[in-house]
Amino acid sequence: MAVFHAQDLQGQMKLFRPPENADETHDIISTPVFTDNVGKYLKQSASKKKGSQYGLLACDISDGRAIGESSRLFYNVTAPSSVFICGSQGSGKSHTLATLLENCIVRSIANCLTAPLAGLVFHYDSFVSDSGGLPCEAAYLSSNEELSVRVLCPPTNIATIKIYSSLPNVSVQELRLSQDDLNTKRMLNLMVANPGQGAKMPLYLHTVMRVLRELRIKQQERGGGFDYQEFKNAMEAEPLTKEQLVPLQQRLNTLESFMVKHDRVCATKACKKEAEDFTSNSATSQEAIDWTPASGQLTIIDLSCPCVTAEQACSLFDVCLSLFLEKNTDLGRVVALDESHKYMGKSDESKVFTGSLLSAIRLQRHNGTRIFISTQEPTVSPDLLDLCSTTIVHRFTSPVWLQVLRHHLAGASEASEAKTADLQANGKSQQGERYWKIPASELFSKIVQLRTGEAFLFAPSAIVDASSGSHAEKSAGENGGGWQLVFLGDGIMKIQVRNRITTDGGKSVMAS
Missing domain, CATH: 3.40.50.300 (P-loop containing nucleotide triphosphate hydrolases)
Incomplete structure (x- = not known):
């Protein structure tokens, strides 16, 4: 077999040499x-x-x-x-x-x-x-x-x-989060949609995953980023029951409360008016x-x-x-x-x-x-x-x-x-x-x-x-300079942490 030829030995031994950028340090x-x-x-x-x-x-x-x-x-x-x-x-x-x-x-x-x-x-x-x-x-x-x-x-x-x-x-x-901060993965995490849950995952989350998958395909075809409004429109078109809509809407409401105004999507007039009133009193709400x-x-x-x-x-x-x-x-x-x-x-x-x-x-x-x-x-x-x-x-x-x-x-x-x-x-x-x-x-x-x-x-x-x-120890790493490194391994070291350089804000409050 070729691997046992003597002329190959020198080349094979080079494969065990340390990388050129590796040294004793x-x-x-x-x-x-x-x-x-x-x-x-x-x-x-x-x-x-x-x-x-x-x-x-x-x-x-x-x-x-x-x-x-x-x-x-x-x-x-x-x-x-x-x-x-x-x-x-x-x-x-x-x-x-x-x-x-x-x-x-x-x-x-x-x-x-x-x-x-x-x-x-x-x-x-x-x-x-x-x-x-x-x-x-x-x-x-x-x-x-x-x-x-x-x-x-x-x-x-x-x-x-x-x-x-x-x-x-x-x-x-x-x-404040903008629409540009959202993507398919983050939406799945925000919805807590984990395929590993199997039968334990609520039915509406299976719908969320399917909708996000379909939007992901469209996104790949046309280019561009995640469109939150398109996602909400697609979810509203799904035949979900009232019991399924409640937890979904709760998660979306939490997300939208942290979004900038122009990226928020409100399905009702009351929601839109609430968003406008809230934003008018916030100087920084426009800034992601x-x-x-x-x-x-x-x-x-x-x-x-x-x-x-x-x-x-x-x-x-x-x-x-x-x-x-x-x-x-x-x-x-x-x-x-x-x-x-x-x-x-x-x-x-x-x-x-x-x-x-x-x-x-x-x-x-x-x-x-x-x-x-x-x-x-x-x-x-x-x-x-x-x-x-x-x-x-x-x-x-x-x-x-x-x-x-x-x-x-x-x-x-x-x-x-x-x-x-x-x-x-x-x-x-x-x-x-x-x-x-x-x-x-x-x-x-x-x-x-x-x-x-x-x-x-x-x-x-x-x-x-x-x-x-x-x-x-014999198991310590040895370098070419004759030094040996001793690792802590499965040992334990008792330490005293140093004092703070900056102000210590964690001091206990004692009764006077």
Whole structure:
């Protein structure tokens, strides 16, 4: 056979050579988190290459290690990655989220940031009233003068959302969608029409899918974009019953309440008059949002409003995520979910939004996106835990939450406990093995004892050491310079998150 000819051997061996653009720094450049020692090695090895972007995240305090230069832990801003943050209220998870955003968007003494990223934050809070509410904590990044923060809110809350007025460099606008922002996929998601539902999907949604499919074919033949009025006319021509029309009209009404005036389609005179009266009292209703990412700009979608439910918030967040990610740009982007447990649950709308997030994480290397998810409950979506490259666990007291972590995190699994026993039995004391000293059976008591700002870091691809000695593991990646990289693997690192550079808006309010 040809593959066994001697003359083919040399050519075949070339197929196993590293790519020309790969070198000893490739693993470090693509790691989500690295230590001070690794950063020094990277600076020495890649001095003639394009500079990396990174920011100080925390200090390694595993095994009571003192905070110092060598204990510093950095988040790699250059490489797209995803971070899942969980913990009870007051444990420091929102602080950690804000710290990550600072590293990506705000130039400061804590980071090396040559090109600040563009950020998008999703926020929803049911605690809101006409007299005020709680602002998204990420808005306090505006205390840095170089950062531009814009808050997009529901039209039904534009006059009473005064909670951002005391913050500098913050502009508040209505969240308005134009017809150009809609397409077949987004309409399917807004209608929560999922073919995978099968027999569980309501009959009217089958009609919606057929109509959208027919309009899609016409759109392909004639060119142009999605025509919302044509869609509504086609749906009105369908012989739907009153019971079927009610849920359909509810979803369309929600969508139209966020659309600019000239793109709204009203079937009755009363509806048209209501739209005209509402628009005449709104100065910004004619303006659709520009979703083009801008360096150093943070956009906060705050849908906290008595008129917006958590399910509606998820549907609108899904549209905004798609609009933000579809823009072609060489600029890095970061997407953050603040207090996601308040709007992500078991509803169909939440499942659609979760599916979009999972797709974004799977494609993060191709669209240059970093995704941060902050939640009290790790149970909101175990699938997100599976895909996120880094998980930061703050203090919590629920054994149920631990069971979720044990099923989805390498360092918290039963296998990790078995390896701990093996290492202790062999009496090894190699560099990096201190990260395997917490058996899974003891992990819960360690989590409960965490102080505010402390957390456990799970990141298999994090590089915790770059050394030339023999103490690095045999499985570590070795480069041509004689150095060996030590990965965190299925280990756990205890960290202390750094203080904020910008104003901390999440401090607890104590009784005087």
